Amino acid sequence: MVYNLINEKWIPVRRADGKREIIAPWQVTDEIGSNPIVRLDANRPDFNGALIQFLIGLVQTTMAPKRDNSWRAGFAEPPGSDLLKTVFEKVSHAFNLDGDVPRFMQDFEPGEWKSNEIDKLLVEIPGDETIKDNADHFIKRDSVKRMCLACSAMALFTLQTNAPSGGKGYRTSLRGGGPLTTIVTGDILWQTIWFNVLNESDFLENCGNSSLIDDDAIFPWMGQTRTSEKDELTTPEDAHPAQMFWGMPRRIVLDFESGGTGNCDVCGCDSNNLVSSYSAKNYGTNYEGGWRHTLTPHSTTKENVLIPRHGNPGGISFRHWLGLVQNDNVNRNEPATVVPTFRGRHKELENKKSLQLWAFGYDFDNMKARCWYEGKMPLINVDESIRENYESVIEQLIKTSELVADNVKKYVKEAMFRRPGDIKGNFSFIDSKFWNNTEPEFYATLEKLRIAISDGGDAVIGIKLQWLNTLFRTGEQLFDEYSQSNQIDVADPKRIALAHRKLRMYNQKNNKQIIKILDLPDKPGANKDK
Secondary structure: OOOEOOOOOOEEEEEOOOOEEEEOHHHOOOOOOOOOEEEEOOOOHHHHHHHHHHHHHHHHHHHOOOOHHHHHHHHHOOOOHHHHHHHHHHHHHHOEOOOOOOOOOOOOOOOOOEEEEHHHHOOOOOOHHHHHOOOOOOOOOOOOOOEOHHHHHHHHHHHHHHOOOOOOOOOOOOOOOOEOEEEEEOOOHHHHHHHOOOOHHHHHHHOOOOOOOOHHHHOHHHOOOOOOOOOOOEOHHHOOHHHHOOOOOOEEEEEOOOOEEEEOOOOOOEEEEEEOEEEEEOOOOOEOOOOOOOOOOEEEOOOOOEEEOEOOOOOOOHHHHHHHOEOEOOOOEEOOOHHHHHHHHHOOOOOOOOEEEEEEEEEEEOOEEEEEEEEEEEEOOOOHHHHHHHHHHHHHHHHHHHHHHHHHHHHHHHHHOOOHHHOOOOOHHHHHHHHHHHHHHHHHHHHHHHHHHHOOOOOHHHHHHHHHHHHHHHHHHHHHHHHOOOOOOOOOHHHHHHHHHHHHHHHHOOOHHHHHHHOOOOOOOOOOOO
């Protein structure tokens, strides 16, 4: 029996009553009126990130709404599972995980290739060189020896979607290694999927060649691999737009005879068909040429080259608001296509409450996965008549936060070291704590700001001053916490006192740079309650 990812129950979810189930993709709307599925519930967060993209991609590929009123109908009255099953079965031939080729996300022409243990599908597992050098200190070898078919499918899709550089000829994902993904989330899983599906014409015009309609133009494993031994490129002109969800940069073939029976080392389930190895070959599909993925924010270079955003150290917080939720014109960063699309639809829905943006992705250092980051930000429901003013003030608040955060780090280093300019260590932990500690107040400030601007704007200056005090107060708390640590250097009370004085002077002398960024009166007295 072939394991088909449309028909099999392999996706772990949670219902509103807390019950965990394993479902087939077409069952996402089961019991939607009484006990709906509210979220994905895989054993790994990166699997959840991959699964939501799988489901959005499946719906976008097979049943994109023709126009806005069709989209609104799909929100108001979600399709039943029988209809979803009928629609999804039209592409089910492309979703066989095992059996004869073609196989889901696997090479069309397998050969005698390099054999790998199955744990190498997990992007954080140390590579051969790390193991050879006995340097796998944090994530140990042999922790995952066998996977069930469901976890094998999740791991395979996760790797192809996030693929980092993997050595000579091992290509990165369609969006580069470790792309940042942003998803507009709803109250239930179907809403989260549907919020991120574009109208058919908008999607086809977004990126790609819609005249290419053969299976292998959408699902690359359905035909011969576009290899890249001579650095041949696969650009948006070479594929249907939907291939952005189904990109396959790695040449991989799972070995379904390798694992036997027993328990899966990822999810713990009992299985009669475990997988313990796979074969791989380099020089797979080399995606280049300005792919604009609908779920990923992008930057534009001065030469107008489109670059997908990627994860960075320090996690995801409101410091990334500019470029994820609203445009960052100074740095030429813009949100994923689904964000402005959602705003245009949201104003016409009966459900006017503010929703959230779920951002996630790996932080890679070349081939090494340093961390998986994810976070959520509110998407404040703002009337279009005030949006420009509202977003302008938010940009001021964030730019001021960046300035104060850098200043706190500067004076902590001055307190800790005799020659702080010579210190090359990573002090991003101070930044991270500053942003995390101020984040709740930032989101509360956004709602105050919306109300103030809606009421005519008289209270906006007061809100800016309150935010400035929050930044100064948090900065001094972090200075006190880190400047007197003995972990790096011997504490010097005189040096600490001098650095603290400089910090307080910066905070209390009506800093002209801050006044300019926040567009405040010349002498705001921002910190007179200290």
